[in-house]
Amino acid sequence: MKKIGVALLGLGVVGSSTYRILTDQADYIRKNHGVDIEIVHILEKNKQRIEELGIDKSIVSTDINNVVNNPNIQIVAEFFGGIEPARTFLLASLNAGKSIVTANKELFSKHRCELTDASNKGGGGIFFEASCVGGVPIIRTLTLGMQGDQILSIAGIFNGTTNYILSKMSNDGMGYSEALTEAQRLGFAEADPTADVEAYDTMYKLSILSSLAFHKSVPIDKIYREGICAITKEDINYGKEFGYTLKLLAIAKITNGKIEARVHPAFVENNHPLASVSGSFNAVMLEGSNVGDIMLYGRGAGGFPTGSAIVSDIVCCAKYPDAGRGLFDNSVLTNSDFNTDFQCRYYIRINVSDKSGVLANIAKVFGEYDISISSMHQLEPSSDSASIIFFTHMTFELGINKAIKKIKALDVVNSVYAVIRLI
Template identity: 45%
Template sequence: MSQKEIGVGLLGMGTVGRGVYRILNDNKDGIEKKTGAPIVVRKVLVRDTDKNRGVKTREGLLTTDINDILNDPDIDIVVELLGGINPALEYSLRALDKGKSVVTANKDMIALHGKELFAAADAGKRDLFFEGSVAGGIPIIRPLKECLAANRITQVIGIINGTTNYMLTRMSDECLGFEQALKEAQSLGYAEADPSADVEGYDAARKLAILASIAFNTRVSLDQVHVEGVTRITAEDIVYAANLNYVIKLLGIARDSAEGIEVRVHPTLLPKNHPLASVNDVFNAIFVTGDAVGDVMFYGRGAGELPTASAVTADVMNAARNLVNGSTGMIGCTCFESKPVKSMGLTSTEYYVRLDVADKPGVLASIAYIFGDNDVSLASVIQHTTGKSAELVLITHEVLEKNLQEALTGIKQLPVVNEVSNVIRVEGRKEG
């Protein structure tokens, strides 16, 4: 038998908020049967009540006053979809303090203030759900916290930014340059007018901080994530990678080892037969390794109105179901360990290095000498003459980051080296 209505207050009716409103209304009968109570949106906080949002709303639904939601005893769940930190954090904390459960898709807020929010939810014995904050419609937060909880997770590797994945796919498929691919992504609405959060890697870094904190039971802050974006990737790099049987992806990589955690976001060469190599366009995928389950991969649309709204609405349903049953649901903060985070210099991987050098005898030997002097071993070398100069593309064996950087410092000082054009890490060759 259905219980009393569960009231919802939406904070924001942008792209995702509109999607949540639509799903709750379009699928209300099935949602009621699955949760045990009807879920009704009672109020929506907006900046302008007169703006056309492309959905039909009843009179009195929209408000510009947050107190209309926070002080309404018939609103049980607050869905925060404003984005950013302020006023989203203030409103979420106030909602929890007033005994309301909170659902959010705000990766910035969770990455930077998760500890504070979990403490408030625990104090009020209410739910804090945030599945939509990472990878849109792909379920990953709940699987890490619950379905894979019996495992010791050793790594989480993923394509967690759809904008850059679309751009790199287009650069690969159509030999587009970076600027061309970016303009195309902006014209299709995949990239913002200011694309820096995506192309500089910060969006992926926020998501990785959340995933690593959950996977490794240790709070990982955003400033502990090493971040490099895709702005230096050129059509030449794409072609060389393809000729070497690789593709280039912006990856978030988190690994746990006896020496500590490594968390890094950067462009990566992946063998074409790696499971993540075929994830193209705006799709996301997250590859998780556990000691019991082995390897599992989560794949789907990482952004957009309905995919993200799907995750948010499912969280609303879970919170509603818990209210019906008089309980709280998904386990809260699991950061009960304090594992150290490795400095980037102590991580090790293989590298792709592209150099512009003088086209004369002995150049490769002088470069190889400096590499060898810093314990950097070369796996392969490609030389391409461009006229007065030559281009060298080198793939190293696995080496410590600090050794590679020390070698590059010496190589840049060689008079025969015009430029270190690019350095990109290589992953997955052993698996491939």
């Protein structure tokens, strides 16, 4: 039986879960997948973690040279997160001809090119199933399940923290801060939630997935990004009244060779498959040129779901190392390869003075930018002001931005409370 030596870099939540799965399921993997995975070395400085897992100390150190120079290690799985020292250690491993497995979306979205260059030179594969949507087998689907399909679009909910917060706001009537605090208390959100709530995490994943799916390089600076911090429960509730659920979506499309990639909150029609993906669950929809729409749904984070993806990568790499090679076209694209003036429908909530002529003023601005309104709803007026919700037909992003700027400057407008895209 094929014997494969693995190194684990770090024993945090996902690293520890991976260690447990690899040891608990070793017989199962040998029997059913025909590979004998041996954990040869572990990098970890926290002695308590090593003791809790009952790991023989002779295979633990803090020196990457013990991994890179060990000929019995074929696969290096990294769990540090962040850029350094993960980048340096993985590059050294690839340069030594080893394959790597990583859940590190920030590193892989920012340094994919140099990692794939090192893979091409050293001959090792790069496996990153766990970097996108945790336990959901989206990378395997794209690389080994849709080879005859050109991927036309990707849309999904890639972040469990924000989906939990938005679900709490929607279902339990919490405000944003209250829902965030609850998510932090339950361990669904970090003490510093920036990467999640400002949608960096979703953007990293979309960069990886769209680059893989479109066979074109989609760097993070070409992705429009907007987080959920400004979302209010009022808008979530108004959306509900009109049959929409608010989600933080990642969307990428390729049309006539031009790529559009964006991450922002969006109202999703309630009968759309993504609308019912709630709590900490994630989902990805893919549109293939032959297969049509498919959706994958599951847990996007957590030690064991993510560890499950890491172990799948390790077994896949042990049997088919080629499956992690040459997956990306890293040619640098120019601005003209990207479409930033994308089209959407929009929900716009505006607070205005309760006077005659207000509507005419606003409608005039919409008209100037060819923005066509599909419906308008006046909410209960207070003493001297009123709120109005507009739903637009499909229109252009740049036009909306200009119109909103002009509407904000109107005397009769007190405030533009919210501009939320629809899908």
